[in-house]
Amino acid sequence: MYYAPEVFLPESEQQPAPAAGSADHADVYALGVLLLEMLTGSTPDPLTRDEVLAALSDSLPIDVAEFIEECLSFEVEDRPALEYVGSFLLERTAEPR
Amino acid sequence: MIEPSALQDYRREQGDALGTAVWERVPVLLDVLDSASTTPSREHLARLCSCRHPNLAPIWGVSAANVTTPEAIVLARAQAETLATRVQRKPLSILEAGKVMEAVASALAYARRRGIVVDHAGISSAAVYLASCDGTISSSATVSVALYYRPNVRVCLARHHSIGIF
Numbered sequence: 001m002y003y004a005p006e007v008f009l010p011e012s013e014q015q016p017a018p019a020a021g022s023a024d025h026a027d028v029y030a031l032g033v034l035l036l037e038m039l040t041g042s043t044p045d046p047l048t049r050d051e052v053l054a055a056l057s058d059s060l061p062i063d064v065a066e067f068i069e070e071c072l073s074f075e076v077e078d079r080p081a082l083e084y085v086g087s088f089l090l091e092r093t094a095e096p097r
Numbered sequence: 098m099i100e101p102s103a104l105q106d107y108r109r110e111q112g113d114a115l116g117t118a119v120w121e122r123v124p125v126l127l128d129v130l131d132s133a134s135t136t137p138s139r140e141h142l143a144r145l146c147s148c149r150h151p152n153l154a155p156i157w158g159v160s161a162a163n164v165t166t167p168e169a170i171v172l173a174r175a176q177a178e179t180l181a182t183r184v185q186r187k188p189l190s191i192l193e194a195g196k197v198m199e200a201v202a203s204a205l206a207y208a209r210r211r212g213i214v215v216d217h218a219g220i221s222s223a224a225v226y227l228a229s230c231d232g233t234i235s236s237s238a239t240v241s242v243a244l245y246y247r248p249n250v251r252v253c254l255a256r257h258h259s260i261g262i263f
Binding site: 030031041060064083085087092 | 180184185187188189191192193194195196197198199201202203205206209220221222225
């Protein structure tokens, strides 16, 4: 459930492993699942994933919903950097309204 | 290294629940390595045991019958409920989630910088311990992530089905 989709690809289709000491895109996906669980109480079910993500903006601020979608993107390049995942929510909360 | 006989003491205190332990007043997690899997290298164990991060549960030692066959790894357990338990009660606010996410991402980045491979199945709410026992996440709360060794030369953040809940 916390595995990124690309983890299940055949080895020949997987992207090269990240350089030693650096985070990889699958880390961000796993944290996206964790974030979704924290804010909604549920984790993405592969069968209902699209519906759950589409409905996020009904219960969460639009930027938070979009951020979770980015973390859970099937396209690894669309996922944010790990450092940004760690700081996004707190920085957003600290911004003056 | 922790003597194998000490593991028996852990287990006696906790009954026969293999893989779980309570050490007097200080709770610990105990993960028993699968001897059928790849034996971890001493270098990797040493690297893991040297991890020091405010958001990672410290590893206390490795149990081994001898220096080449580690049996278990013992790590401290925060005396607090898991994030999974907290979320079941009520989802977190955005601010609360932000604090947890910052802590977990920091711990994960640290592990990566040290060259430790993390199994993503282990990055779960059951592996995150909230420092405040009442489930509130204050500005001073510390979030500990349990990092433990898996025998396939990977490191997982502890999963609830492989550790004791006590």
